[in-house]
Amino acid sequence: MNVLLVYAHPEPRSLNGAIRDFAVQRLNAAGHTVQVSDLYAMQWKATLDAADNLDHRAGERFDASLDSKHAFEHGRQSEDIATEQRKLLWADAVILQFPLWWFSMPAILKGWVERVYAYGFAYGVGEHSDARWGDRYGEGTLAGKRAMLVVTAGGWESHYSPRGINGPIDDILFPIQHGILHYPGFDVLPPYVVYRTGRVDAARFATIREELGQRLDRLDTTPPIPFRRQNGGDYAIPQLTLRDDLAPGRTGFGVHVSPAPAESPSLSLWPSQEAVAPPSLQAVG
Template sequence: MNILIVYWHPEPASFNAAMLRTASRVLTAQGHEVQISDLNELTFNPVSGRHNFTTTANPEYFKQQDEEAHAARHDGFAEDIDIERQKLAWCHLLIFQFPLWWSGMPAIMKGWVDRVFTCQHDDDTQYPCDAAPFREKRAMLSLTTGGPESLYLAGGPLGTMSDILHPIHRGMLALAGFQVLAPFVAYQPACLCEHGRIALLEQYARRLRGLEQEAAIPFPAICD
């Protein structure tokens, strides 16, 4: 498989960075091709606007999806987006590696999605169903939490981790066509001792070795 890992954490010595290195090492050893988009290293700009494009469909009113459809036809994406779009087109599996911040992706990673998950077709196609550029691809979240696993209980104040990840799994990844694999959640690694952290990385490594055989989470189909 071709695997793209989109990664962000503000601290290079973080557990997230260790998870990234583990994934890169294990997946490469399995014979996969791995590319990494380290959003810090890229100094990725997460904010969308006309700078996403070198072309203009409508100079009077900016509607991002229309500009994306136009840019897709006229090779009109800005260079930073185009590079990431090419990595995305190349990959069979997309992994997001991030710390869960306020129950979602940190802003820079959300902005990678906002800018790189682009419309591919004319404005009159129903994105993403007709276009479905990512329909043949799989995606997986790999994340850390600041709080303990016990915070994520059914009926608890935050609901389950599945509830927390629902908009990302369904309303982002599945909506864009991806087959979504179960997430790998490293709960509160900051509170683990060195042995515990190593054991958790080994658990992640075992999970990654079997990834190719894993079935996707069965969600209701977005399109008929």
């Protein structure tokens, strides 16, 4: 497989840096071809602005969607954007690796999404009618590709449990997994989450490598989270509300995941781990 790892951490000597290096080595050893977009090392411009459209004229009103559409359709995007789009089209699987900062991804990674996911590339794709509402949520430019999050968090696993103070990790990651990955078509695998990063020692880091290694070995076979497809019949169009007979009486993120067959294990598999790493990695997560 061709694997793109989009990495967002400013310190290469961090726990995240060690995890990234291990992931690349493991994937290469398994015969995969890997590209890494190290956003901090690339000095990635995080802000979406008029400069992303090479045809934008000074003084003209900037419209984020329309400028993006024009630049994409006419081959007038900033080259850094076009390069990342080519990587996404090349990849069979994409891994987003980042520390959970203030309940989301670092700003530099959000900026990568905002700029690379151009109008006509990741959104604004397909027919909009009373029968379909675009090619998205299971369809679209990136359909048929796999994606997975590798996330580190400073809090304990219990803090992110269903009754934990921070809220369930499933809900915290839903906007990323469903809105950023499933929206343009990815099949999204359950994430690999490392908790309590400040308490990582060498023994725990060895466990992380073993657990993550197994996940990477199954990158092409792990069943994805069964997010409902927008145009598969589960939603009324154009209202885009779930049919009344599906998950009756329920609301929230979970209704957008199809129930797993009784004989299948749950895909809500947020791995049970207390973060651990060599002492030199403890400070930066």
